[in-house]
Amino acid sequence: MSVKALAWTSVPVAVGIALVHNALAVSLSLAVLAYYATYSFIPLVSDVFIKHGRFGKDRLKKDFPVVAESMGLIAGCVYLGVMFLFIPVPFVPFFRQQTDVSGTSGLDFFGVPMFPHETLGQYLAGLLSLFSMLFLGFVDDVVDIKWRVKIWMPLVACIPLLMVYMVTYNVTHIVVPIPFRGLFGLEKLVDLGILYYGYMAALCIFATNAINIIAGMNGVEGIQCLVIGSALLINSLYQVAITTYQSTKEAHLIAVYFLLPFLGVTIGYLRHNWYPSKCFGGDTYVYFAGMTFAVAGILGRFTKTVLLFMVPQIFNFLYSCPQLFGFVECPRHRMPQLNSETGNVEQTRVSLEKTKPLGKAMIRILEVLYLVDVERDPKTNKMISCNNLTLINLLLVKFGPTTEANATLRVGYTQLVFCLLGFCARYGLAFLFYRQDYQQGSTTETVRQNEL
Amino acid sequence: MSVKALAWTSVPVAVGIALVHNALAVSLSLAVLAYYATYSFIPLVSDVFIKHGRFGKDRLKKDFPVVAESMGLIAGCVYLGVMFLFIPVPFVPFFRQQTDVSGTSGLDFFGVPMFPHETLGQYLAGLLSLFSMLFLGFVDDVVDIKWRVKIWMPLVACIPLLMVYMVTYNVTHIVVPIPFRGLFGLEKLVDLGILYYGYMAALCIFATNAINIIAGMNGVEGIQCLVIGSALLINSLYQVAITTYQSTKEAHLIAVYFLLPFLGVTIGYLRHNWYPSKCFGGDTYVYFAGMTFAVAGILGRFTKTVLLFMVPQIFNFLYSCPQLFGFVECPRHRMPQLNSETGNVEQTRVSLEKTKPLGKAMIRILEVLYLVDVERDPKTNKMISCNNLTLINLLLVKFGPTTEANATLRVGYTQLVFCLLGFCARYGLAFLFYRQDYQQGSTTETVRQNEL
Known part of the structure; x- marks a missing residue:
């Protein structure tokens, strides 16, 4: 599809945006646009990237062909461009002077609708953290940052995100699974306090690096991200559909808005990155993808679900430790x-x-x-x-x-199986572990907010 | 100064932060730290950059020596690292449960202090826009984006900034100078509405590109930015000192927080970039610097003052137009x-x-x-x-x-002279143009908010 065609595609999208006035529909349209844009731009810029030294050699082909590297940059730039355009959309109801705006603010003292600055802050902080990792990923591709330096980069990148988490949610309790309560003599709720922020920072470090170490075959990073991202999206959409709590719904909606365009750019990228690869994503792509999962998990308050869907990456990391x-x-x-x-x-x-x-x-x-x-x-x-x-x-x-294509597919299937098991664990085992809480109807707001 | 010494410097800074509890003092300490960090890191990474192809040739030396390019990246990364660390600082009073926190929020309906989400949103949006330009600048250095594409990049980068401007200030009036009122039969206040957002976007495009076209000699970009940045800082500090309006004070304080660390990294960078240059800033530096001025001007609500101090750049642009x-x-x-x-x-x-x-x-x-x-x-x-x-x-x-060093100094002196003239215009001519308003004491909140 040419860029001209892309321009024409954007017209119905724009009209759709104007007509529908539904943030989810707009997000979906932008995700489709992001897919087309990524898919169209990558071949256009590949030669430019190769000319400027941004290329790698495909070591699993006979003659080590030269392939454009760091194409995560295109995916990331399209993603952020689309997200920038999306920023005002969830707030349209506010500007139309309606009060059913998403966000926790309602009316102020004088009955005037208050702008939900917290929600906007969450978007901005999420994008800032994402952008930092995309940027550091590209810098790493260009100048090869040392391993012992770059492992800490997500720690700086996640500061805005954790800051906003602190001033908006600031939920640092975890619910102790029933079997552990008797075992360790713990209360139902344990407040981890500052440790919880350490846990979220660790999640950012893990997520950005975990996908990077299952790599080296055409399309293998992309397929993992596609499966994990889809699983997270389905989980969040399901939560949006079933929950009766407004705050849970809003948290999962933010995650959906971050994940939908991500899946768009990932599919566009994967079509060129699939065997035989015409482009590589580079550290740029994997850092960007990992941080997207971390941001979605933290802003959507389902960090444990993110870890559940990343069990193959956790296994791979533990398995790699001896080396x-x-x-x-x-x-x-x-x-x-x-x-x-x-x-x-x-x-x-x-x-x-x-x-x-x-x-x-x-x-x-x-x-x-x-x-x-x-x-x-x-x-x-x-x-x-x-x-x-x-x-x-x-x-x-x-x-x-x-x-090679089959070997990549095997990784994809493995990821899929573990995501399905993750769903079983999330909705099956959770019931066992927290059954009494469910039965007693004691899932208070605090408990529920941070259950999984 | 070695990195080890830098680590030791940071200890008294950290202690100072803990003791002083004054956001301005912390910002100043971080600016000094940013200076040391930039000054120390540039020689450390120069060889790495050259090895990975990030170098340029100094065409004003006899043998065209090879010099590390894109060092604006180091300045920008240090700046953003420092700004990330700074984000929580202005909100410390809130966390200490005091109510004299900066930001327009006070107490909520129940008398509980409300977190000033608007102010946090302004920081985050400013940083997001800045980061976008730093990133695009580096991408431009690496893959040479076409002129007709990159001229529009600031337009995307400024979306978060304008979005936050809209939901926090949303002041789109301008005060018509007295001589023009009779001439065009205008009211004292003219509401530009959406045009005002166009004006701010144009400022972003102008500021990012203007410094880039006065370039080509050792240190010439840096010296301009140093003089303009200092002039803006002095103006904002003066406004903070004299104003009796809380909102004006807060707006200028945000600008100060953005400008202080910028001057720190600029001095650190300039010491290596000064004749004979051991590093070049690249588009990375000039885009980053230009966007800093635009962000400070928009969040501090003194965009016209920014333009006033950039008269040499405006002249240079107009003068260059025939070519x-x-x-x-x-x-x-x-x-x-x-x-x-x-x-x-x-x-x-x-x-x-x-x-x-x-x-x-x-x-x-x-x-x-x-x-x-x-x-x-x-x-x-x-x-x-x-x-x-x-x-x-x-x-x-x-x-x-x-x-060459003298030629660069001449540009610096020219910039200085025009900044001094700018101060005269800002505080002298403004009195003439808006005298009646001053005399009648009719500088209402709306008039004052967006006077210059």
């Missing part, structure tokens, strides 16, 4: 390799001959859990090598070598 | 050139032989105004060439060739 923290040798690239005869991608392996006892013990534990493929010396039974400790390699070990 | 719009030939570089024998920089000239009559007429007008140096054929008296139409070349024409 990340140096107990087992960690090569520069741990991604799978191409078998140029079969055209399939295969697991890569790491030598265990110089590994110290502690590292070998870790591998042994993983071996007992059937989570690693260890090669042993047939005579001495000593460990010689094992697969690199990443989810992608594990899937290749368990299900055998396959084409 | 920018193609009436006179416009070479790729219009900056002065080095005379390698004398070591001085000299004006560069453009041929007028192919210039059409309209272009020649423009040059003739400038010649009559003594604003251009035209070379004529002694026999036919036809125009052969003239100096390139930039302020820098004009200063070299009027005061003769000089060293």
